Amino acid sequence: xxxxxxxxxxxxxxxxxxxxxxxxxxxxxxxxxxxxxxxxxxxxxxxxxxxxxxxxxxxxxxxxxxxxxxxxxxxxxxxxxxxxxxxxxxxxxxxxxxxxxxxxxxxxxxxxxxxxxxxxxxxxxxxxxxxxxxxxxxxxxxxxxxxxxxxxxxxxxxxxxxxxxxxxxxxxxxxxxxxxxxxxxxxxxxxxxxxxxxxxxxxxxxxxxxxxxxxxxxxxxxxxxxxxxxxxxxxxxxxxxxxxxxxxxxxxxxxxxxxxxxxxxxxxxxxxxxxxxxxxxxxxxxxx
Numbered sequence: 001x002x003x004x005x006x007x008x009x010x011x012x013x014x015x016x017x018x019x020x021x022x023x024x025x026x027x028x029x030x031x032x033x034x035x036x037x038x039x040x041x042x043x044x045x046x047x048x049x050x051x052x053x054x055x056x057x058x059x060x061x062x063x064x065x066x067x068x069x070x071x072x073x074x075x076x077x078x079x080x081x082x083x084x085x086x087x088x089x090x091x092x093x094x095x096x097x098x099x100x101x102x103x104x105x106x107x108x109x110x111x112x113x114x115x116x117x118x119x120x121x122x123x124x125x126x127x128x129x130x131x132x133x134x135x136x137x138x139x140x141x142x143x144x145x146x147x148x149x150x151x152x153x154x155x156x157x158x159x160x161x162x163x164x165x166x167x168x169x170x171x172x173x174x175x176x177x178x179x180x181x182x183x184x185x186x187x188x189x190x191x192x193x194x195x196x197x198x199x200x201x202x203x204x205x206x207x208x209x210x211x212x213x214x215x216x217x218x219x220x221x222x223x224x225x226x227x228x229x230x231x232x233x234x235x236x237x238x239x240x241x242x243x244x245x246x247x248x249x250x251x252x253x254x255x256x257x258x259x260x261x262x263x264x265x266x267x268x269x270x271x272x273x274x275x276x277x278x279x280x281x282x283x284x285x286x287x288x
Contacts, residue, residue, distance in 0.1 A: 041090070
């Protein structure tokens, strides 16, 4: 059964044609590639099929029944290895009350996490919820208020059916007490070629920036920036039409030689060889 009075819903001021905070869904054919920049923190729920995710520090395959949290500002490519169906939750400023308190509590557990950012199983209760959300989305029920209520329900279900330690690991990259600081870092890091430049872009002294960065991100800014650069290189390399020199210049390397050295040190091989290995990996996934 579809929605009654669809035109009345779609003409309403609160009907969202482009979801910024709430839910979206995608049906991907085998071999199809979907890419976007995560404008909000997101949770990817794979409900059917098998998707390979390449996203900054993430390089992993998600089978049906698995979910992954992605920090805003990340460049993401999703390779559908089989016919796949995903629901994605986008969230940023809608957490308040119990959800906000819960997130602050989880931030205090970050130093106890063994495997930060790892995918997690979609448990039965959450799977039932996501099935209903997908029905709403397919029917065109895109009211802003419905998205807001369903986001709250999603966070309640996460609190009800997962331990705090599981959630601290799963949501690791989006947890933090100083979300304003985190936001400035995520907005500016791609324009900075050094920690000093990033501190300046965030309007802070270098010493204060380094101290707060370590507190919020759990590692030195230099190490984190290096990881982001590795992720961006991988993201660019899987686009077979992009020449290596063009990628090197776009990512502010002074020469192709410097780019090659960085890749050999951090990827274990030259960028050309990594690109070939990635092609072979995706073929193996598709055949498997």
